[in-house]
Amino acid sequence: MIVSLLRKSQALPRFTVAVRRFSSWPTFEELGINPKISQAASQCLGIETPTKMQTQIIPAILKNQKFEDFIVENETGSGKTISIVLTLLTLAHKDYSKFAFSDSELSVPENPNQIFAPRLMESHAFRTPSSLFIVPNRELAMQIDTWSKKLSAIAFPEINHVHLMQTFTRGEDFVYDQMLNFEKYGAPSVLVSTPNRLHEMLLEEKKLVIDRRLKNIFIDEIDLALQILGRYAPLTKKITRLKKPKETQVVLEHCLKELYTRYQAVRKSTFKKEPANRDSFMFENKKNVPYQVLELLYSASKLRDSSKKKRLISQIKNDKVLNDPELMDPLNLTLYRKIHSLCCLSATVSSDLISFMKSRGWFPSPINVIKDRDRTSKVPAIITHSVIVVDKNDNVRNLAPKGFSESISKETMKKPSTDISSRVIEESKDRPSEDNMLFSDEDQSFAIKQSESGIEHIEGDSLKQENKYIVEDEEDETETNGKDNFDFSSRVDNELYSSLMSEIVAKMIELERPTIKSVLVFLEPQRSFHMFSEALEELGYTSEMILDNFTNKDKFRETNETKEKVSNKADTLDNTIKNKDNEYSENKTDSINQYTEDREHIPIYIATESHGRGIDIPDVSHVFILGLPKSPRSYLHMAGRTGRFGKPGKAITVVINRNSKSDGKMRGIFSLLGIKHTDLEYLD
Numbered sequence: 068m069i070v071s072l073l074r075k076s077q078a079l080p081r082f083t084v085a086v087r088r089f090s091s092w093p094t095f096e097e098l099g100i101n102p103k104i105s106q107a108a109s110q111c112l113g114i115e116t117p118t119k120m121q122t123q124i125i126p127a128i129l130k131n132q133k134f135e136d137f138i139v140e141n142e143t144g145s146g147k148t149i150s151i152v153l154t155l156l157t158l159a160h161k162d163y164s165k166f167a168f169s170d171s172e173l174s175v176p177e178n179p180n181q182i183f184a185p186r187l188m189e190s191h192a193f194r195t196p197s198s199l200f201i202v203p204n205r206e207l208a209m210q211i212d213t214w215s216k217k218l219s220a221i222a223f224p225e226i227n228h229v230h231l232m233q234t235f236t237r238g239e240d241f242v243y244d245q246m247l248n249f250e251k252y253g254a255p256s257v258l259v260s261t262p263n264r265l266h267e268m269l270l271e272e273k274k275l276v277i278d279r280r281l282k283n284i285f286i287d288e289i290d291l292a293l294q295i296l297g298r299y300a301p302l303t304k305k306i307t308r309l310k311k312p313k314e315t316q317v318v319l320e321h322c323l324k325e326l327y328t329r330y331q332a333v334r335k336s337t338f339k340k341e342p343a344n345r346d347s348f349m350f351e352n353k354k355n356v357p358y359q360v361l362e363l364l365y366s367a368s369k370l371r372d373s374s375k376k377k378r379l380i381s382q383i384k385n386d387k388v389l390n391d392p393e394l395m396d397p398l399n400l401t402l403y404r405k406i407h408s409l410c411c412l413s414a415t416v417s418s419d420l421i422s423f424m425k426s427r428g429w430f431p432s433p434i435n436v437i438k439d440r441d442r443t444s445k446v447p448a449i450i451t452h453s454v455i456v457v458d459k460n461d462n463v464r465n466l467a468p469k470g471f472s473e474s475i476s477k478e479t480m481k482k483p484s485t486d487i488s489s490r491v492i493e494e495s496k497d498r499p500s501e502d503n504m505l506f507s508d509e510d511q512s513f514a515i516k517q518s519e520s521g522i523e524h525i526e527g528d529s530l531k532q533e534n535k536y537i538v539e540d541e542e543d544e545t546e547t548n549g550k551d552n553f554d555f556s557s558r559v560d561n562e563l564y565s566s567l568m569s570e571i572v573a574k575m576i577e578l579e580r581p582t583i584k585s586v587l588v589f590l591e592p593q594r595s596f597h598m599f600s601e602a603l604e605e606l607g608y609t610s611e612m613i614l615d616n617f618t619n620k621d622k623f624r625e626t627n628e629t630k631e632k633v634s635n636k637a638d639t640l641d642n643t644i645k646n647k648d649n650e651y652s653e654n655k656t657d658s659i660n661q662y663t664e665d666r667e668h669i670p671i672y673i674a675t676e677s678h679g680r681g682i683d684i685p686d687v688s689h690v691f692i693l694g695l696p697k698s699p700r701s702y703l704h705m706a707g708r709t710g711r712f713g714k715p716g717k718a719i720t721v722v723i724n725r726n727s728k729s730d731g732k733m734r735g736i737f738s739l740l741g742i743k744h745t746d747l748e749y750l751d
């Protein structure tokens with residue numbers, strides 16, 4: 068009855084649309100993505116149905132009338148970066164359609180400060196992009212570049228891509244072409260850049276100018292981009308960081324200052340007593356030293372060593388840079404009407420990181436946090452995690468269960484030894500409990516502690532309560548925050564590391580051969596790529612650095628061809644592998660020469676944690692992490708290069724255990740991330 072009435076009143080079409088909307092999942096087009104771009108995404112990237120996170124973030128950015136700010140925290144490989152690329156291309160195309168012009172009409176002004184002139188509005192050669200996408204490394208920038216070029220070549224073959232998006236990175240191979248495009252066509256609608264290249268363009272070369280055209284700022288992998296120092300960082304390190312902030316912070320604050328100081332006309336009309344300008348306002352209101360300096364002074368006052376305490380306090384008080392309000396005071400953006408939106412993304416955004424960003428004044432109004440609240444772990448459940456421990460005699464085994472390594476660690480603590488790694492334990496034994504931290508995450512959301520009863524970890528709030536104000540002395544740096552502290556395999560020399568690790572990787576590749584598609588190897592930051600890749604080559608495997616994967620198209624094509632070859636041969640290899648598996652368990656020192664012959668056809672990419680952050684290499688089935696990860700977050704991002712968007716993957720960590728702490732540390736990392744360890748069946 069009601070339906071027939073509705074039909075008569077012609078309300079049914081609207082009603083059915085509403086039902087369809089609520090009953091079915093929206094498409095990318097319905098979220099506002101340009102239909103041509105969504106078709107291209109389906110054609111070249113196989114992206115058809117948006118995820119929950121994508122249904123939230125895409126429309127929020129496209130219809131962001133009030134310039135709201137966002138933090139997107141979702142597990143690795145869940146499509147954060149690609150959703151921003153699709154959204155930005157849609158915005159860029161809108162921009163382009165609004166200001167359509169032919170290349171011959173272009174006239175970029177000689178003077179880069181000449182902006183927003185009517186002549187420019189007609190010719191549309193801008194000096195400012197309308198969106199900035201800051202990514203922490205060149206590899207990720209090149210990946211975004213490749214994605215956007217592919218998509219726009221299919222979606223808009225008639226448009227020169229340089230008007231939509233340009234990418235700036237450092238490196239001889241790139242800068243020349245990038246600058247040529249920029250000089251010729253001006254700023255695109257979307258500019259993707261690494262922080263260091265952006266710093267050069269904005270502050271050194273002064274080629275890029277920030278004006279009100281800039282509406283959206285995105286920062287991918289925000290935790291890596293800022294790398295905030297945690298509460299256990301030495302005070303001297305904190306002072307240095309304050310004086311020399313990370314480049315992402317510098318470029319972002321430069322952009323925000325430019326937006327607000329150049330355009331005071333957009334100041335909030337509700338603001339009662341308007342200051343002459345922001346600088347004078349800040350000056351007039353500065354009754355005290357900047358609060359960040361106050362924090363430092365407070366920390367210094369907690370030092371135990373009184374001579375050091377005095378020295379540091381007077382250094383902080385007298386330091387010109389530290390007392391410069393321009394650098395130390397937060398931006399007071401609440402005074403002005405917001406004309407931009409800031410969106411930060413990562414799989415790991417800690418509350419300390421958010422507090423830091425807020426304390427700098429980057430978010431004058433409440434932030435929208437988009438995260439998957441249903442998940443208990445930020446690591447995709449589809450990844451299996453294993454650890455190979457290499458002991459002092461170079462025997463390999465699975466990760467030891469809990470009681471096992473703790474008993475060893477107690478013994479080691481009692482035994483006097485000249486071994487440097489044991490010395491660290493002995494020294495730490497007599498110190499107060501907070502100083503027995505083995506390592507802690509950069510945001511200090513957790514720590515792993517050495518105690519009399521063994522190795523234990525403390526987490527989140529309990530850690531905050533327990534050690535509210537810990538100040539480390541200068542000399543403690545290596546023990547509390549230095550890389551040495553994180554990774555005891557760093558005490559192994561480069562040559563031994565390369566040969567040992569390459570042999571293990573080679574053996575594992577053979578044993579895992581039936582499921583291997585391509586392999587990503589993470590080296591410790593200080594290790595030589597060449598030494599490792601040569602060691603692998605001696606065993607018959609060719610490898611390449613990840614950047615080549617995005618820049619050298621021929622190599623990439625070759626890699627795809629070889630992948631096919633590998634999969635064709637996979638069936639015939641099956642039997643050989645089973646035999647190899649048995650051989651391996653029987654005699655782990657078997658000659659590597661017995662391995663199958665097509666080993667050079669397996670795509671192996673090499674990266675370090677910072678170069679590999681955020682990248683998406685298709686079909687990485689196995690990730691090898693060669694060395695103890697420096698924190699759970701670090702492990703999560705490295706392991707997250709596999710198991711992407713529902714594809715299965717294995718993360719295998721190889722640790723060289725020189726002092727029996729590695730088992731405890733790995734267990735701590737897994738337990739904090741909510742990960743289960745899977746024993747490799749062919750190891751003891």
Ligand SMILES: Nc1ncnc2c1ncn2[C@@H]1O[C@H](COP(=O)(O)OP(=O)(O)OP(=O)(O)O)[C@@H](O)[C@H]1O
Nearest residue numbers: 114115116117143144145146147148149681683712
């Ligand atoms: N809706 C979708 N449908 C199918 N595939 C998708 C979808 N969204 C993303 N993908 C694929 O998932 C993979 C990971 O995407 P992306 O790199 O954007 O993830 P991410 O969340 O940024 O990862 P990370 O946190 O590791 O940087 C890509 O290969 C992408 O093509």
